[in-house]
Amino acid sequence: MAPTPTAAPRINAPRINRGRLWDTLMQAARFGGTADGGVNRVALSAEDGACRDQFRAWCESAGLALRVDPIGNIFARRPGTDPARHPVLMGSHLDSQPTGGKFDGALGVIAGLEVMRCLAENNIAAAAPIELVNWTDEEGCRFGGALIGSASWAGSLGLEAALALTDRAGISVGAALDAIFYRGTATDGARPDAYFELHIEQGPILEQAGSRIGVVTGAQAQIWFDVVAHGRAAHAGTTPPSARHDALVGAARIVDLVDRMMRARGEDGRGTVGQLDVHPNSRNTVPDTVRFSVEFRHPSDAEIERLGVQFPREAGFIARDADIKLEMRELLRIAAQPFDPACIALVREAAARNNLASRDIISGAGHDAIPVARSGIPTAMIFTPCRDGISHHPSESITPEEAAEGTQVLLEAVLARAS
Amino acid sequence: MAPTPTAAPRINAPRINRGRLWDTLMQAARFGGTADGGVNRVALSAEDGACRDQFRAWCESAGLALRVDPIGNIFARRPGTDPARHPVLMGSHLDSQPTGGKFDGALGVIAGLEVMRCLAENNIAAAAPIELVNWTDEEGCRFGGALIGSASWAGSLGLEAALALTDRAGISVGAALDAIFYRGTATDGARPDAYFELHIEQGPILEQAGSRIGVVTGAQAQIWFDVVAHGRAAHAGTTPPSARHDALVGAARIVDLVDRMMRARGEDGRGTVGQLDVHPNSRNTVPDTVRFSVEFRHPSDAEIERLGVQFPREAGFIARDADIKLEMRELLRIAAQPFDPACIALVREAAARNNLASRDIISGAGHDAIPVARSGIPTAMIFTPCRDGISHHPSESITPEEAAEGTQVLLEAVLARAS
Numbered sequence: 001m002a003p004t005p006t007a008a009p010r011i012n013a014p015r016i017n018r019g020r021l022w023d024t025l026m027q028a029a030r031f032g033g034t035a036d037g038g039v040n041r042v043a044l045s046a047e048d049g050a051c052r053d054q055f056r057a058w059c060e061s062a063g064l065a066l067r068v069d070p071i072g073n074i075f076a077r078r079p080g081t082d083p084a085r086h087p088v089l090m091g092s093h094l095d096s097q098p099t100g101g102k103f104d105g106a107l108g109v110i111a112g113l114e115v116m117r118c119l120a121e122n123n124i125a126a127a128a129p130i131e132l133v134n135w136t137d138e139e140g141c142r143f144g145g146a147l148i149g150s151a152s153w154a155g156s157l158g159l160e161a162a163l164a165l166t167d168r169a170g171i172s173v174g175a176a177l178d179a180i181f182y183r184g185t186a187t188d189g190a191r192p193d194a195y196f197e198l199h200i201e202q203g204p205i206l207e208q209a210g211s212r213i214g215v216v217t218g219a220q221a222q223i224w225f226d227v228v229a230h231g232r233a234a235h236a237g238t239t240p241p242s243a244r245h246d247a248l249v250g251a252a253r254i255v256d257l258v259d260r261m262m263r264a265r266g267e268d269g270r271g272t273v274g275q276l277d278v279h280p281n282s283r284n285t286v287p288d289t290v291r292f293s294v295e296f297r298h299p300s301d302a303e304i305e306r307l308g309v310q311f312p313r314e315a316g317f318i319a320r321d322a323d324i325k326l327e328m329r330e331l332l333r334i335a336a337q338p339f340d341p342a343c344i345a346l347v348r349e350a351a352a353r354n355n356l357a358s359r360d361i362i363s364g365a366g367h368d369a370i371p372v373a374r375s376g377i378p379t380a381m382i383f384t385p386c387r388d389g390i391s392h393h394p395s396e397s398i399t400p401e402e403a404a405e406g407t408q409v410l411l412e413a414v415l416a417r418a419s
Numbered sequence: 420m421a422p423t424p425t426a427a428p429r430i431n432a433p434r435i436n437r438g439r440l441w442d443t444l445m446q447a448a449r450f451g452g453t454a455d456g457g458v459n460r461v462a463l464s465a466e467d468g469a470c471r472d473q474f475r476a477w478c479e480s481a482g483l484a485l486r487v488d489p490i491g492n493i494f495a496r497r498p499g500t501d502p503a504r505h506p507v508l509m510g511s512h513l514d515s516q517p518t519g520g521k522f523d524g525a526l527g528v529i530a531g532l533e534v535m536r537c538l539a540e541n542n543i544a545a546a547a548p549i550e551l552v553n554w555t556d557e558e559g560c561r562f563g564g565a566l567i568g569s570a571s572w573a574g575s576l577g578l579e580a581a582l583a584l585t586d587r588a589g590i591s592v593g594a595a596l597d598a599i600f601y602r603g604t605a606t607d608g609a610r611p612d613a614y615f616e617l618h619i620e621q622g623p624i625l626e627q628a629g630s631r632i633g634v635v636t637g638a639q640a641q642i643w644f645d646v647v648a649h650g651r652a653a654h655a656g657t658t659p660p661s662a663r664h665d666a667l668v669g670a671a672r673i674v675d676l677v678d679r680m681m682r683a684r685g686e687d688g689r690g691t692v693g694q695l696d697v698h699p700n701s702r703n704t705v706p707d708t709v710r711f712s713v714e715f716r717h718p719s720d721a722e723i724e725r726l727g728v729q730f731p732r733e734a735g736f737i738a739r740d741a742d743i744k745l746e747m748r749e750l751l752r753i754a755a756q757p758f759d760p761a762c763i764a765l766v767r768e769a770a771a772r773n774n775l776a777s778r779d780i781i782s783g784a785g786h787d788a789i790p791v792a793r794s795g796i797p798t799a800m801i802f803t804p805c806r807d808g809i810s811h812h813p814s815e816s817i818t819p820e821e822a823a824e825g826t827q828v829l830l831e832a833v834l835a836r837a838s
Contacts, residue, residue: 203657220656224702235810236691237639237716238622238783241682243808248692252674259668263660272655273667274702276695283643283693283712285811293702297656364657389662391654392704 013412014122018404021114025403028054028094028110029102038394039102043095043137043148044072044173049180051094055109055134062116064132068184071152071162072136072177075189078116080129080418088126088418089192089377090115090410091133092199093149093368097141101396103386103403108198109134111407118411126418128193135368136182142167143176150368154375194343194378194417197369198410200398204389205361212405213351213358214383218338219370220270220297220362221304225311227254228327229319233280233288244286248278250322251290254315258294261311270297270364299362301336308333337370340378343417347380350412356405382409432831433541437823440533444822447473447513447529448521457813458521462514462556462567463491463592468599470513474528474553481535483551487603490571490581491555491596494608497535499548499837507545507837508611508796509534509829510552511618512568512787516560520815522805522822527617528553530826537830545837547612554787555601561586562595569787573794613762613797613836616788617829619817623808624780631824632770633780633802637757638789639689639716640723644730646673647746648738652699652707663705667697669741670709673734677713680730689716689783718781720755727752756789762799762836769831775824801828 031051032041041047052074059066064076077087092108112132119130135153140146143165151157163174177183201207206214231247255273262271276292296307312328319326351358361383363370373379384406387397450470451460460466471493478485483495496506511527531551538549554572559565562584570576582593596602620626625633650666674692681690695711715726731747738745770777780802782789792798803825806816 201657202654203659204653204662205657205659208662222656233812234623234808235621235784236693236714237641237689237785238620238624239689239808240622240624240686241688242686243623243627246678246691248674248695249678252671252692255667255671256675259665267659267661269660270656270658272665272703272705273671274655274697274704274706275700276667276697277700278693278695281694281696283714284691285693286691287693295655295702365654366656389653389658393652 067186085128093138216381343380486605504547512557635800759797
């Protein structure tokens with residue numbers, strides 16, 4: 001899938017400092033670091049605030065000009081030589097899941113910092129300004145909405161609505177920003193010319209394929225449902241088969257249906273029931289109510305359209321056969337988001353130039369790059385493998401080589417775009 | 420299924436007082452009565468204590484001699500005319516589920532009281548003594564073990580072990596008995612000649628068949644399992660079908676298997692997954708662990724033996740196909756308990772004598788009659804229909820006619836045995 005190295009254009013790119021990169025990643029992981037090697041740095045927590053302060057200090061030491069926007073996104077700028085050029089933006093997020101790892105998000109931010117340090121120490125001045133961003137609250141595990149900073153910045157989420165979101169303690173995003181002094185005022189950034197984001201894959205595909213770099217060509221389309229199966233509670237010992245309306249039997253067959261519909265679409269298909277709650281959940285009672293989530297993802301909008309028709313129909317047949325009633329709500333439908341061919345090519349070429357086995361990959365997870373791309377800014381992402389595909393877990397792991405390779409590709413793609 | 424009325428032996432039986440029976444049932448339902456028409460009278464609670472006090476007062480007014488045994492079972496005795504005869508025992512339980520109804524248990528006790536009142540006011544002296552019992556804690560929803568009073572009395576549960584069982588607050592059965600003054604000392608009861616228990620069916624069979632009386636021929640055999648499906652947590656968006664080890668997909672197919680194995684055994688089969696818990700139970704994560712209960716019931720011990728072999732084997736095949744691991748523990752295996760043919764015949768004859776459509780039925784639920792029968796005492800049960808087969812719910816309901824018919828059959832069966 002990777003072009004041969006000789007096909008890659010030559011570029012005068014410096015080498016990033018692998019040891020410095022890794023040390024900085026490990027230093028960042030101390031903010032909210034947990035005893036099991038994980039990170040608990042939920043968005044706008046005290047730990048997130050302290051990590052942001054450290055990040056800002058590092059940026060200042062690298063000679064970057066800082067600004068913070070009203071939703072707390074931090075931008076760090078290295079000027080270009082051509083005043084007419086719009087900046088090339090790179091970045092990711094420093095917030096983590098409560099039981100997160102060291103690399104989800106932090107890799108893309110700290111890699112961007114290493115790119116900046118490397119450009120500074122090599123006195124490389126690109127034509128376009130280069131900017132690094134730390135987006136606010138990518139994970140969405142505190143205020144209920146994910147990608148708050150990037151979506152608000154990109155215009156798909158209103159700023160007032162974003163600031164008004166509250167956590168379980170009733171604290172709003174606005175109040176949480178104030179508490180850590182990250183409600184900024186900067187609204188003066190020029191629209192970026194392009195956006196690049198390095199991220200761990202959070203899946204097993206690159207590792208299994210032996211690829212070092214994932215050239216992310218876009219994000220999947222998605223459709224989410226909330227389903228409630230209504231049966232009738234009954235005594236497990238006294239109720240004969242013919243008198244049963246077992247909500248769990250119906251729901252279980254729908255779980256199997258979701259899996260079959262996924263597999264019918266091959267390796268590009270995703271279909272998951274992640275959440276399922278049984279009522280009354282008592283050993284000797286036939287369940288009367290089962291609530292569960294259903295989600296499908298696929299690179300093709302047309303396939304998601306088909307699933308949006310097929311799934312409710314087939315689930316309805318199952319419910320009829322199981323003598324139960326279904327209540328189904330389509331929660332969300334997201335179109336596929338292709339990334340920009342020119343930006344994708346820069347990533348692919350940088351991997352080839354470094355003799356790194358690469359393959360095209362679709363992003364299965366949500367990322368800040370998606371609202372950015374949806375707003376029309378040419379975007380690409382770079383994935384590095386992560387061990388066993390594990391993320392959102394303290395055992396999330398990448399090697400120093402993987403971090404360095406991804407960062408080198410980021411540097412070269414950004415520099416090529418900025419030249 | 421019922422013999423023709425002319426086949427039933429003649430008996431000089433008085434008629435029970437339907438209005439008094441119903442009034443007394445409604446009075447008993449006030450103890451722990453809830454606003455929705457249900458009853459919350461958990462074993463050895465203050466409500467249970469107050470209901471017991473009222474029951475004792477009613478028994479004393481009916482001229483019965485009371486004794487309380489060390490596990491709190493209350494016996495009320497009407498003497499017989501033949502000193503050599505052992506007593507004929509009848510009864511049930513006054514404790515309820517926390518969200519119970521007015522009739523589960525209480526019907527059998529209050530019907531026994533009505534039998535006693537009826538015998539007293541008609542000056543009927545049987546050859547054998549007749550005793551009425553209120554068993555302690557049939558429901559098992561407070562101290563973890565069901566049928567505590569009857570099983571302890573019948574010898575299948577040690578008295579010390581029974582008294583030492585504790586509730587979630589750490590209160591033991593012994594302490595709870597002391598708190599309501601029902602830890603008795605009576606150990607002087609003669610072994611009963613027979614035991615009869617009237618109970619609501621707690622299932623839909625009689626109602627659907629148009630039967631007024633269920634002639635209970637025995638209790639089902641049972642086998643219970645605890646099952647844990649172990650898969651691997653993974654990101655729902657990034658993990659392709661080939662890399663999934665979805666514990667819920669495997670568990671769902673086993674839920675379907677339990678249902679199919681039940682239906683393969685016709686209307687006598689019971690197979691239920693009542694409890695199922697998903698971990699981490701997050702919409703975007705492939706579940707790594709699913710814990711669930713499995714139980715099968717059938718009138719035939721041989722069928723339960725077969726299920727005990729077949730189910731783990733078939734579930735194992737499903738787990739292998741789903742790329743997950745199963746952990747399975749057989750929790751409980753209970754042999755079928757046939758009731759006594761002579762006692763059963765007395766119930767059948769009493770129904771026929773009263774022109775009540777009856778049918779033989781197997782008890783699907785647990786009842787105090789089962790440990791009593793298992794201890795070798797000739798036993799039978801009488802079921803009355805209950806509306807829509809519902810029990811353990813405030814809407815549990817029977818009609819005054821159904822209560823009266825069951826009580827008349829109880830009186831005649833007991834009197835025939837005692838004569």
